Amino acid sequence: MTEKSSFTIVDGGRVTAVGEAEGAALAKQAETSGRPVAIDLDERAACFGISAAVRAKALASLEAPDFTLPDLDGSPHSLSAQRGKKVLLVAYASW
Amino acid sequence: MITVAIDKSADDARPWIEAANPTHPSLIDTTHVLADLYNIVNVPTILWIDERGRIVRPNDVAFGTDTFKHITGLRAATHLAALRAWVRGETTVLPEARIRALQSLPTDDDQRARAEFGLGEWLFNRGRTEAAARHFAKAGELAPHDFTIRRGTMPMRGIDPMGPQFREMLGAWVKAGNPYYRPLAE
Numbered sequence: 540m541t542e543k544s545s546f547t548i549v550d551g552g553r554v555t556a557v558g559e560a561e562g563a564a565l566a567k568q569a570e571t572s573g574r575p576v577a578i579d580l581d582e583r584a585a586c587f588g589i590s591a592a593v594r595a596k597a598l599a600s601l602e603a604p605d606f607t608l609p610d611l612d613g614s615p616h617s618l619s620a621q622r623g624k625k626v627l628l629v630a631y632a633s634w
Numbered sequence: 635m636i637t638v639a640i641d642k643s644a645d646d647a648r649p650w651i652e653a654a655n656p657t658h659p660s661l662i663d664t665t666h667v668l669a670d671l672y673n674i675v676n677v678p679t680i681l682w683i684d685e686r687g688r689i690v691r692p693n694d695v696a697f698g699t700d701t702f703k704h705i706t707g708l709r710a711a712t713h714l715a716a717l718r719a720w721v722r723g724e725t726t727v728l729p730e731a732r733i734r735a736l737q738s739l740p741t742d743d744d745q746r747a748r749a750e751f752g753l754g755e756w757l758f759n760r761g762r763t764e765a766a767a768r769h770f771a772k773a774g775e776l777a778p779h780d781f782t783i784r785r786g787t788m789p790m791r792g793i794d795p796m797g798p799q800f801r802e803m804l805g806a807w808v809k810a811g812n813p814y815y816r817p818l819a820e
Contacts, residue, residue: 549756552665575746577753577772582765586756588749589670595739597671598692601730603683604671608661611644611651616659618636619687625721626683629637629698630663630674633646634785634795 549586559583603628636661638668640677640782642758642790665755669782670748673740676781676815680713682720682727690720690727692737695817706815728820736818747777751787758790767791779812 546562548555557565566585570576575588597604603626607617618626635658639647644662651660668674672681674693682691695706696713703709719725728736754769770787777783784803788795804814 547756549752552667554756575742575749577746577749577769579753579757579765579769582757582762584753584756586749586753588745588752591740591742591745594670594673594745598673598689598737598739599734601689601733603681603687603689605687606667606671608638608663608667609644610659610661611648613644616636616661618683621636621683622687623685625685627635627717628672628681628683629635630640630668630672630677630679631637632640632677632782632786633650634641634677634789 545583547584549584551587551589638663640666640669640674640786642755642786646789666748666751666782670745673738673744674782675738675744675777675779676785682717684727689733692733692818695815708815708817736820738816743776744780747773747780747783750776751783754787754790763790763792778807781814 545556546559548557548562548565562583562585566576566578566587569587573590573592575590576585577588578585603618605617605619607615609615618628637656637658638661639651640663641647642664644664647662654660663669672679672693678695678697679693680691680696681689681693684690695708697703697706697708697710700710716725720727727733750769750773754766754773757769758766770783770791774780774784785795785800788800793799808814
């Protein structure tokens with residue numbers, strides 16, 4: 540397969556290169572399963588998101604969704620490592 | 635405490651983190667992992683999570699200082715006092731039914747917007763700036779209340795997020811009767 544015929548899928552932090560036909564099939568499959576799909580045919584890339592139903596169900600359970608994100612040095616930290624402590628979670632930005 | 639900077643790069647958040655020199659985990663979220671999981675649409679957004687990992691205060695707006703009090707009407711001390719009382723065990727948290735009633739859950743368009751953002755963010759980091767801007771714009775149309783997208787992507791579109799284009803966007807939003815910050819009523 541040549542570079543030109545490849546198609547990129549971005550899915551939850553995973554980036555996969557597939558053939559163009561396979562990419563189209565996977566995008567269709569993701570949409571059929573209820574996932575939001577953003578696609579750019581010129582750029583030969585798509586991003587698969589998570590459905591509102593899945594996210595809403597998780598939040599409504601009141602179980603705080605776990606996540607792992609890096610600090611400034613790139614070291615990963617998870618919410619679940621704080622279990623047993625009360626946590627103030629603050630989202631902020633430079634903008 | 636965990637702080638998460640929703641920014642395009644670690645370097646954007648670096649000056650604030652280095653100045654604060656925090657002892658708690660101070661994390662960077664360039665791909666909106668946290669925004670997606672918690673339906674965060676603006677900053678600052680805070681949540682309280684108890685020892686069992688349960689959300690006991692859903693998405694709320696609180697500031698650590700009174701720098702923006704003249705704009706927001708929110709006093710830092712109000713949240714800080716409530717937080718202290720909770721941490722010390724002096725207050726009970728809201729009943730679960732009330733917490734759920736105060737939650738804002740994502741819609742299909744919110745999640746479509748996040749997929750458009752995800753594609754835009756990937757394209758931006760591949761140097762595909764113009765293509766990225768198209769997907770950021772589409773995301774903003776799908777979720778006009780999501781300022782992690784509409785304002786947060788401004789630095790990736792060559793726009794000053796504190797500048798005239800932000801003020802114009804904010805002005806139009808507020809004039810249409812929409813709040814920029816949505817603090818909980820209790």
